[in-house]
Amino acid sequence: MRTGGDISARIVAFAQALRRAGLVIGTDQVLDALQAVALVGVARREDVRQALFSVFVRRQSEAALFDQLFRLFWQGRPAVPEELAALLPRSPVPPAPPPGMARALEALRPEHPRTEVAEADEEVELVLTYSADEVLRHKDFAQMTAEEEAAVRAFLRTLRWPLPPRRTRRWQSGARHGRPDLRRTLRRALRHQGEVLRLAMRLPRYKPRPLVVLCDISGSMERYSRLLLHFLHAITGGLRRVESFVFGTRLTRITRQLRLRDVDVALAEVGRTVQDWSGGTRIGEALRTFNYRWLRRVLPASGVVLVISDGLDRGDPELLAREMARLSRSCYRLIWLNPLLRYEHYRPLTRGMRAALPYIDHFLPVHNLASLEQLGQLLASLERRRPGTVVAE
Amino acid sequence: MSDGKFPESIEAVQQVLAAHDYVAERGLATTIFLALRMRRPLFLEGEPGVGKTEVAKVLARMLQVPLIRLQCYEGLDVHTAVYEWNYARQLLEIRLAEASGQVDRNRLLAEIFSPDFLIARPLLQAVQQSRDGQASVLLIDELDRSDEEFEAFLLELLSDFQISIPELGTVRAEVPPVVVITSNRTREIHDALKRRCLYYWVEYPSFEKELAIVRRRVPGLAERLARQVVAFVQALRQEDLYKPPGVAETLDWAEALLALDRSELDAAAVSETLGALLKYRDDVELVQRPEVQARLLETARARGA
Numbered sequence: 001m002r003t004g005g006d007i008s009a010r011i012v013a014f015a016q017a018l019r020r021a022g023l024v025i026g027t028d029q030v031l032d033a034l035q036a037v038a039l040v041g042v043a044r045r046e047d048v049r050q051a052l053f054s055v056f057v058r059r060q061s062e063a064a065l066f067d068q069l070f071r072l073f074w075q076g077r078p079a080v081p082e083e084l085a086a087l088l089p090r091s092p093v094p095p096a097p098p099p100g101m102a103r104a105l106e107a108l109r110p111e112h113p114r115t116e117v118a119e120a121d122e123e124v125e126l127v128l129t130y131s132a133d134e135v136l137r138h139k140d141f142a143q144m145t146a147e148e149e150a151a152v153r154a155f156l157r158t159l160r161w162p163l164p165p166r167r168t169r170r171w172q173s174g175a176r177h178g179r180p181d182l183r184r185t186l187r188r189a190l191r192h193q194g195e196v197l198r199l200a201m202r203l204p205r206y207k208p209r210p211l212v213v214l215c216d217i218s219g220s221m222e223r224y225s226r227l228l229l230h231f232l233h234a235i236t237g238g239l240r241r242v243e244s245f246v247f248g249t250r251l252t253r254i255t256r257q258l259r260l261r262d263v264d265v266a267l268a269e270v271g272r273t274v275q276d277w278s279g280g281t282r283i284g285e286a287l288r289t290f291n292y293r294w295l296r297r298v299l300p301a302s303g304v305v306l307v308i309s310d311g312l313d314r315g316d317p318e319l320l321a322r323e324m325a326r327l328s329r330s331c332y333r334l335i336w337l338n339p340l341l342r343y344e345h346y347r348p349l350t351r352g353m354r355a356a357l358p359y360i361d362h363f364l365p366v367h368n369l370a371s372l373e374q375l376g377q378l379l380a381s382l383e384r385r386r387p388g389t390v391v392a393e
Numbered sequence: 394m395s396d397g398k399f400p401e402s403i404e405a406v407q408q409v410l411a412a413h414d415y416v417a418e419r420g421l422a423t424t425i426f427l428a429l430r431m432r433r434p435l436f437l438e439g440e441p442g443v444g445k446t447e448v449a450k451v452l453a454r455m456l457q458v459p460l461i462r463l464q465c466y467e468g469l470d471v472h473t474a475v476y477e478w479n480y481a482r483q484l485l486e487i488r489l490a491e492a493s494g495q496v497d498r499n500r501l502l503a504e505i506f507s508p509d510f511l512i513a514r515p516l517l518q519a520v521q522q523s524r525d526g527q528a529s530v531l532l533i534d535e536l537d538r539s540d541e542e543f544e545a546f547l548l549e550l551l552s553d554f555q556i557s558i559p560e561l562g563t564v565r566a567e568v569p570p571v572v573v574i575t576s577n578r579t580r581e582i583h584d585a586l587k588r589r590c591l592y593y594w595v596e597y598p599s600f601e602k603e604l605a606i607v608r609r610r611v612p613g614l615a616e617r618l619a620r621q622v623v624a625f626v627q628a629l630r631q632e633d634l635y636k637p638p639g640v641a642e643t644l645d646w647a648e649a650l651l652a653l654d655r656s657e658l659d660a661a662a663v664s665e666t667l668g669a670l671l672k673y674r675d676d677v678e679l680v681q682r683p684e685v686q687a688r689l690l691e692t693a694r695a696r697g698a
Contacts, residue, residue, distance in 0.1 A: 024584060028588075029588060035431060036431060036591075039426070039430050040423060040427065046423075047403060050419070050420045050423035051423060051427055053592070054423070054424040054428075054591040054592050054593055055591060055592075058588065058592055059581070060438065063594065168468055169468025170468050183478070183480060185480070185484075186478070186483055186484060189484065189487070190502065193498060194484075194487035194490070194498075291635070292633075296579055297578065297579055297580060322675070326675075
């Protein structure tokens, strides 16, 4: 077993390469790695790999990167900077936007109930002009004028999002009523020669419920996307446990991006991460992906789910109904925000919306600040028991 | 316990694990070997039912030391994880002392805060055990279920294995216990904790490995059926399931088929026993579809032959 300076230097260089590739590695871990390799010996490549893996890797998602770098590094030839550079996580090249006409056609799909199209005249027109102007489209997501948007953003920052509290299994002592707190009772009694003068009490502690937001960013939602993302950023900053996802034809988790403090930096990151801006919508599939991949990781049964979508879905309504049912069973409250609710005569007649409706606890509009305030009030006042399902006429 | 009791090499670890009916690939054996020699906690992550908890049990048997298990849950706090005074008994003792006319307050205090009145929870037990020259295996199971507050406490404990009890003084582990932490990854564990540990991701086993596990754990099962069972489960994991079956489910299923005295896997046998394998209605429905079932059975029979 030889672990001379040669291999040590190599391990240190390897650690540096991993660092450059984005893994968080401290000096203590490099020392651990040296020790680990000394213990397993260098006779077998696989053992060295495993030793380094167990020290440097902390989650399975880092495994692929580790393996690639390991292969480059320990094949007897020095890693070329270009090769390393190729491994660095890069933001994907922004995909070419789907042609504007496709979006326009989607908005006019025959599936849309007649009434809705009629009522949405103004919207259709706007979308058409918008898509004709690709330059404008790349420039910004926003629809409002600069002053209007700045005002809304400032307002969003001031809004508080009080989620309903959930009883935890931890206790808060020092209450006047509740359950007896023997620990404190005894401590107090000791001050009086062991005489119990008064029972100390404790109450369960409460915590805000976790929140999961699933936001539609497909073509038909485009006019809202940007401000909704501002809303998501505001709500992420104000609450501790918020998980955010966006979807069009696929689901993307944007929680980490939204954690960035500066809203512009955060949204720029989101813009780079998300691949399916303003495309079609497959809500059912997006929900399925969420249910299968993420639900158990990010949504405890005590959580509140917000789905933000106009319900104009191209996918299979049966799939949507099934996944809505699962989502609804797995959370505390399922709230659907639909910008189309701004029309007084809106009826959820699209196939998608009809399929989803039976599983929604609260169905609210989301098209102006007033509707966001309404949401805030609802969140603050979610009653203890599930209300009856909203029934569409 | 000295290093002498730990296996000398990776091969030795693999052999001892095998002797205790645990089939481990070399990667896991390597990480276990390192965890023992470097005295680092072993951090095992993976889907439920891939045998993470089993590793700790086997380690305890292998080292012939007690296994101390801390099952994590939300709200787990120091009083349920480390120690708690038996307050009811203490209050009673004070009453008794009064009734018998004992008035020496200091003596009384010393009495009721003696180890007799202390309830040692798993973490204190592990540290105490390791004080008597004999280490223990401490299993911290499903850490992802606990909350961040507990994680922070654990971080502190894992760095020096000492617990201070104000009334009694500090309890320190002479030999740090062998620590195994498992997580089903329902949430991300904090990096600070992970960096103290050696990480291993437990995969679903390969066909050969799973077959070896079934042979060992369900010895009564006919070889042909065992192969079919494993091939079926392996194919099933490729399907789009809400909850793919773990090794534990494979073993349950094998037991079920054995109990029903089946000698061959067919549609009837699968339908009768599917509940041992799949625990969600959607998944059961998917597999009950004739075309899916036929495909899976065909794969199973082909590999089972």
